[in-house]
Amino acid sequence: MASTVVSSPGKVLLAGGYLVLDPQYSGVVVATSSRFYTAIRPGNAAEGGSNTIRVRSAQFVDATWVYRFKVHDGPNAPQAGVAQVASSSGSGNKFVQLALEKTLSLALEITGVQAVISALASGLEIMIVGDNDFYSQQEQLQKMGLPPDLASLARIPPFAPTGVMLPDVSKTGLGSSAALITSLVTALLVHFTVVPPSAFAGPVSQSSRQARELAHNLAQFVHCFAQGKVGSGFDVASAVFGSQIYKRFSPEVIQPLMEDATLPLAPILRPENVAWNYRVEPFCLPPHTRLLLADIHAGSNTPLLVSQVLRWRKEKAAEAHALWTALDQLNMSLAATLRRLTEFYSADSQEYLKTLKYISSLQSVQWFANTMMEQPQISCLEAFYEAHLLTEVIPRFSMSLKHAQHPMGTLSGVEIEPEQQTRLLDESVSLAGIIGGGVPGAGGFDAIWLLVCDPPEDLPDMRPLSRIERLWSSKAGVTPLLAEESDRPGLCIESLAEVPGLKELVNAV
């Protein structure tokens, strides 16, 4: 039987951090070209593999877990028992184990006990890998004697070994656990014929929507259950559906499953369940602009930041409401302006590209220097400038949150946009051809994002991307990531042979 391979993208929350935890507000999420991959194939019956599931995470030291599957007669429905029988590191992998247990339980409910048992007759071999971008490659570049730029990153072999055990890896904030859980549960759903592979073979369509929604609901539940908390779920939603404007689901929908592990899953997780009230509005960055991320190699504690901000919001309700409302307006204006740029391109790609090429060589303060410019170019330029101004204002607003708390003290030290990040952003955004940027997600010391002009044709002087690479290479500990915005839908079914480097890993013993 051929391997089932499913991938899902990482995420960048451009705007809407903290707000997106509340269903009244939305987050602007970009799915990345960097992905997680899960490959599943039958094990070896001759080696007594029946009902044995071996999971390997090839990029890490001692990252093999072996599980034994059993069907239990639950009080309400048959349930999958997935017990760990071996682990190369001696410790478990709660996220993987729960993904297996919950997905196989759902398969038992939907396809029946016999179908699941026969699909496990030879056991399963599962390989999980994430693109190099999910982990800081700064040490790898040093080892290879390469400068910290995009060309060097492209020379690192795919799925390069990190040389460390899983808990010790330095992450870049692309949302590894959400992308991993989403690709793993969906690969299992496909392998156990709960959903057809065709549902993930092309763009999100009406006919494939239900399968995606089931994968979404299951991945959200497993991710929350494994984390022991219900986040906004923007990371899982973008792993499933791609770039979007996201409004969260009410946590109540999965609360019964979080509290009672014996409940049947299908009635709650099925796509027809109207209690799943999340909203996904498709979104994409304007044509020929490039998302560029920096790995800052530092990291912040998101749960701590979140709990401090939410406590402040509760204590200072009126102040917080005013700030949340203002921030949401700015975030939604940014999304609308970026959309308007895409519309310009659709209406008149030549004028759009002319404008893009023009601003690629100028700092934003010079964009309006050319008084000879005429419509429709002026309107297009105005939209680029509006996007620039909005990204300038949004982080300053979150900073006002930092200052707002001082009299009260509860938020002191909450570094949503630390000064180092502000300085790096200011320097980056002031270069020619940079539309704007910000601190993604919960903020902190993790990363910054930039939107960079990337016109299709040659430019008379240095490309904006190269300007940024030059600036960042002069800063210790700042390296770009290869990730761009994904040009594919969220979840994708893959062919093993077409994912460079994956076949070799899957076939290695």
Ligand SMILES: Nc1ncnc2c1ncn2[C@@H]1O[C@H](COP(=O)(O)OP(=O)(O)O)[C@@H](O)[C@H]1O
């Ligand atoms: N590449 C991987 N292979 C296997 N399990 C993984 C991998 N990455 C993450 N996990 C599982 O997900 C858990 C949470 O991962 P973590 O990277 O801390 O999450 P996050 O991306 O949300 O910060 C890990 O403890 C591990 O159980």
Ligand SMILES: C[C@@](O)(CCOP(=O)(O)OP(=O)(O)O)CC(=O)O
């Ligand atoms: C605060 C948040 O709204 C956004 C956090 O975004 P990040 O991208 O910082 O997330 P992590 O991958 O968990 O570090 C919390 C949420 O929406 O769940």
